[in-house]
Amino acid sequence: MDTTKSKSAADEVTEELLPSGMRDSFEIEDVLPSASDFHIDRKFALTLFVIWTGNFLCSVDGTIVSTTMSNIASEFGQSDMVSWIATSYLLTSTAFQPLYGKTSDILGRKTLLLFAQCVFTLGTLLSALATNVETLSIARAVSGMGGAGIYALASIIITDVVPLSKRSIFVGYGTIIGSTAQMLGAPLGGICIVTIGWRWMFLVQVPFLLVCIVLLAWKVEVRVEHIPEGEERFSRENLQRIDIGGIVTLNLAVSSIIFLFAENESSSMAYRVCFSMLLVLSTIGYFLIEKYVAVEKIIDPELVKGQIGVVGFTSGISSLGLYMVLFITPVYLQQVQGVSVTRIGIYTTFFVISTAIGSLVAGYIIRKHDKSDVHTIVGSINTSTVFFAFQTFGFAILTLLVSLVEPETKGLAWRVVYVFGLVLAGFGSGGYNVGTVIFIIGKVGKRVQASANTLCSLIRQLGSVIGVSLSLSSYSRSVAYGLRRFFKGPDEHYVDKLVGDSTFLKDGLPEQYVKDVLHIYKRAIASTFIPSFALIVIGLVVMLFLNRRVTHAHAHQL
Structure with missing residues (x-):
């Protein structure tokens, strides 16, 4: 490939894609680090092991309570507070995203990653020692503070050292690891709750986290040109840059x-x-x-403008839908269809595999379009749009199914359709994430990529926590409202028992009420899917317009 011609094309695409206020903020070498200088050595392999192991455990921890939170809350007699077990982790992992991106440009990637892993380990240990929902939620919140850094810095470090033409593969691998871990969390939680107990599902993570901390502290070096070294890093002048x-x-x-x-x-x-x-x-x-x-903004306002802001918006919607399905599916299967906790893991396994395959396929497709930076950027937005459509179709199937299928329906047909919906949604989500990461990094370059990653990670995490908290709180409100309308007079005391203990439906409620109550639960779950589906459709429309604009703007360069 002709280097001069490639750089000219890169300059042109950079000028058109970036907001005007950022076009002079970096050289084109930042967008296209040399692929010829890149090779995988022992240090790089060890760095990958540390960041991907931490990312795997962090992602597992984010979803491991999805199938166990009802059991944990019931054990404490606090089923009405079940949503806090899930949202406390997502809350802090979202809120603390801004801490790590820009700050790692000042204090260094390794320093911030070491801090994040220590905090995450502490929170995981405290989760195992919780005595009620309140203390468990606080411990989960501590884990989220560290998890935010592990999640954000894993992506940032990869983009520091891997050239744009090869990033789709490594981002694909990282997405596979993170997505697989997120999806494995649910079945692993279900297995733990019926075997070793929920406390041990946190404790078993601690030794692996300690190994990561030791390796990171003594064996891993992460150096980036624009980050100060030695005493200069902690000088007063440099620390004043922290916003x-x-x-x-x-x-x-x-x-x-x-x-x-x-x-x-x-x-x-x-x-x-x-x-x-x-x-x-x-x-x-x-x-x-x-x-x-x-002195230096944690998120450059120019990043919010134009196409980066649009991609961030759709990333938030995609994440909202993904996490909504991830946390509501176990509730639907367990409460409405009577599926056991262990068998729920079978359903989520299909979600796991399809998400991983989607990430890998998207990385391969984008890699086939790496003839130049223009091809990579346009190819990544085309890929993202197609995979977002897959996620939308999968979500449509799930929405229709939970609305139409009767509670405790026997047979195989509805189960096959449900799994097909999960597969489409997972496949689409996995591929979409890879495409958007490559698109964003290709636009902003290495010097700005930490802030850009922070922005998109923040929006993505905000989408996930809104998806979980909104769906679970909406479900709880709908169930409580439906139960109060159904149980009146002398039967009114059943409302508090059902709201306070989710197992009372199968273990204590008189048989003549079970069918009607199951329909109340079914309607409550259906009501959580519809607004989320509407948002995902809007996101797809936005992606179609963005794809058309980017493709047409650079058709003459392809």
């Missing part, structure tokens, strides 16, 4: 959004007013700090 005010206010704003979405029927008006005011004040504070105080 502490921006981190705090953005953290509060994101947390407020999550708390507002996580409200349930028992939430008071004071709760809503308090977090609404906190959201407004922290948002205003963030913009004032970024405009007048911050």
Whole structure:
């Protein structure tokens, strides 16, 4: 390939794709690091092992409670607080995303990754020692603080050292590991709850995490040209670059959004007013700090503009749908269809495999379009759009099925259709994530990629936590409302028992009420799918328009 011609094309695509305020912020070598200098040696392999092992455990921990949270909450007699077991981890893993991206440009990738792994290990250990839902939720929140860094820095470190033409493969591998771990969390949780117990599903992770910490501290080196080394890294001048005010206010704003979405029927008006005011004040504070105080902004506002902002929006929608399915599917299968916890793992295994295959296929397709940077960028957005369509079709099947199939339906037909929907949704999600990562990195270059990754990871995580908290809280509210309408007079006491203990439906409720209550649960779950499906359809329409614009703009260069 002619190098001069390639760079000319790269300059042209960079000029057109980036917001105007960022076009002079980096050289084209940042967008196209030399592929000829790249090779896999022992140090790089060890670095991959450490970051991918940490990412695997972090991803498993994010979803391992999806099939066990009902059992854990019932064990503590706090089934009405079940959503907090899931959302506490997602809350902090989302809110702390901004801490790591830009800060790692100042203090170094290794320093921040070591901090993140230590915090995550502490939270995992505390989760195993929890005595009620409150302490478990706090421990899960601590895990999320560290998990945010492990998740974000894994992607950033890969893009630091791998050239654009080869990133689709490594991003594909990383996505396979992360996605597979996310999907394995549910079946592993189900197996643990009926064998070694839920406490051990946290404890067994600790030794592996300690090995990662030791290897990272003593054997791994991550050097990036624009990050200061030695004493200069911790000098007063360099530390002043950390946007502490921006981190705090953005953290509060994101947390407020999550708390507002996580409200349930028992939430008071004071709760809503308090977090609404906190959201407004922290948002205003963030913009004032970024405009007048911050030396270096944690998220460059130029990144939000144009196509990067659009891709971030659709990434959030995709993640919302993915996590909504991941956490509602076990509830639907267990509560409505009477599937055992262990057998639920069979369904989610199809989700696991299809997500991994989607990531691998997308990476291979994009790799076939790496003749130049223009081909890679256009190929990645084309691939993302196609895979987003797969996810949309899969979600449509699941939405129709939970709305139409009767509770405790026997036979194989509905199960096959449900698995097919899961496979399409997982395949689409896995491939879409790989395509968007390559598209974003190809646009902004290495010097800005940490901030761009932070932005998209934040939106993606925000989508996931909103998907989980909104679906679970909506489900809980719908169930409580339906039960109160059904049980009146002398039978009213059944409402509190069903709301407080999900196992009471099968173990204590009189037989004559079971069928009607199951229909209440079914309608509640169907009501959570419909708004999420509407958002995913909107996301697909947006992706189709974006794909058309990018492809037509660079058709003459392909």
